[in-house]
Amino acid sequence: QQQVKQSPQSLIVQKGGISIINCAYENTAFDYFPWYQQFPGKGPALLIAIRPDVSEKKEGRFTISFNKSAKQFSLHIMDSQPGDSATYFCAASMRSSGTYKYIFGTGTRLKVLA
Amino acid sequence: GAGVSQSPSNKVTEKGKDVELRCDPISGHTALYWYRQRLGQGLEFLIYFQGNSAPDKSGLPSDRFSAERTGESVSTLTIQRTQQEDSAVYLCASSHTSGRAGTQYFGPGTRLTVL
Numbered sequence: 001q002q003q004v005k006q007s008p009q010s011l012i013v014q015k016g017g018i019s020i021i022n023c024a025y026e027n028t029a030f031d032y033f034p035w036y037q038q039f040p041g042k043g044p045a046l047l048i049a050i051r052p053d054v055s056e057k058k059e060g061r062f063t064i065s066f067n068k069s070a071k072q073f074s075l076h077i078m079d080s081q082p083g084d085s086a087t088y089f090c091a092a093s094m095r096s097s098g099t100y101k102y103i104f105g106t107g108t109r110l111k112v113l114a
Numbered sequence: 115g116a117g118v119s120q121s122p123s124n125k126v127t128e129k130g131k132d133v134e135l136r137c138d139p140i141s142g143h144t145a146l147y148w149y150r151q152r153l154g155q156g157l158e159f160l161i162y163f164q165g166n167s168a169p170d171k172s173g174l175p176s177d178r179f180s181a182e183r184t185g186e187s188v189s190t191l192t193i194q195r196t197q198q199e200d201s202a203v204y205l206c207a208s209s210h211t212s213g214r215a216g217t218q219y220f221g222p223g224t225r226l227t228v229l
Contacts, residue, residue, distance in 0.1 A: 006156075034217070043118070043205055043220030044157070089156060093216070100145070100209065100216035101170075106156035 002027060004092050006105025013112050019077040021108045023090035026071065030092035032100065035064065035075050038087045038107075047088070048075070080112045116140065118221035120206050126227045127196055135191045135224045139208030145216060146189050148181055149205045151223070157205065163189060164211070196228045 005024045013019045023033075032051055036044035050057045050064040050073065057064045063076040077084055090105040119138045127133050139146050148160040159173040163183040174180070178196075183189040193200055203225050207218040 032216075036220075041222070043207075043222050045220065046217055049217070095216075100211065100218075101162075102147070102159065102218065104149075104157040104159075107154075 002103050004090060004103050004105045006090050006108060008108060009106070010109040011111070013077075013080045013110065015080065015082060015112055015114055017080050017112075019080045019084070019110055019112070020074055021088055021090070021110070022072065022074045023092075023105050024070075024072045025092045025103075027092070027094070028071070029094045030103075031095065032093040033064070033066065033073050034091050034093065035062075036089045036091065036104075038089065044089055077110075080110075082112045082114045085110055085112050118206055118208050118219050120204075120221040120224050122224060123222065124225045124227075126229065128229050129198060130195055132192065132194045133196055133226060135193075135204050135226070137189045137191070137206030137208075137221060139187070139189070139206070140210075140219055142186075143208035143210045143219075144186050145209045145211050146183055147207045147209075147218060148189070148191050149207065150175075151203045151205055153202070160191070160204075193226075196226075198228050201226055201228045 034049035035047045037047045038044040048059050048062045061078045066073045087107045093100045093102045121136045144165045147162040149157040161181045163169045178194045181191045203223040205223045207220045209216040209218045
């Protein structure tokens with residue numbers, strides 16, 4: 001119940017294309033769903049996040065789509081660029097005893113071809 | 115402002131030795147997390163600290179792992195009698211729980227290699 005399943009494991013996209021990464025969760029207690037971007041040798045950095053009371057959130061070229069009934073959410077990267085090549089992690093968070101516990105997906109390695 | 119810092123950035127040790135990893139969180143952040151990231155894998159939760167409350171140690175893989183935090187400042191993660199399977203990047207993150215849903219800010223990690 002605490003797992004977050006992420007797919008695909010790796011993704012290759014042409015420059016200008018759309019990258020789509022999917023995640024699914026089980027525990028309905030999760031109430032915050034962030035996406036992190038990680039470049040080699042660096043720690044993950046928050047990219048965009050959504051709460052379950054909205055179905056979509058867009059920030060620039062990055063969009064999260066959220067389907068509460070299906071317990072699924074996805075990251076869409078529009079007009080993908082070579083600089084977007086990185087590993088992307090979805091996560092699900094719930095408040096527990098005054099703080100937030102995070103469960104991470106296993107990551108998607110994205111490569112955008114020039 | 116300064117982000118989360120971790121030291122050392124790299125650590126190579128021999129099997130059976132003890133290692134200590136350090137994390138300096140963002141000033142004012144009450145929550146601090148440790149994660150382990152094996153090569154090509156996701157983030158594995160180890161432990162978190164929230165203010166002066168008892169830490170949640172539910173993610174520690176064995177009793178060889180321990181962590182301490184003094185108040186809301188520096189934290190150290192200690193691995194005793196290291197094994198080759200302990201080789202990984204150890205990431206620290208901090209968050210201000212009154213902020214945007216407790217957003218975590220990660221440090222650059224410590225890459226541990228056990229020979």
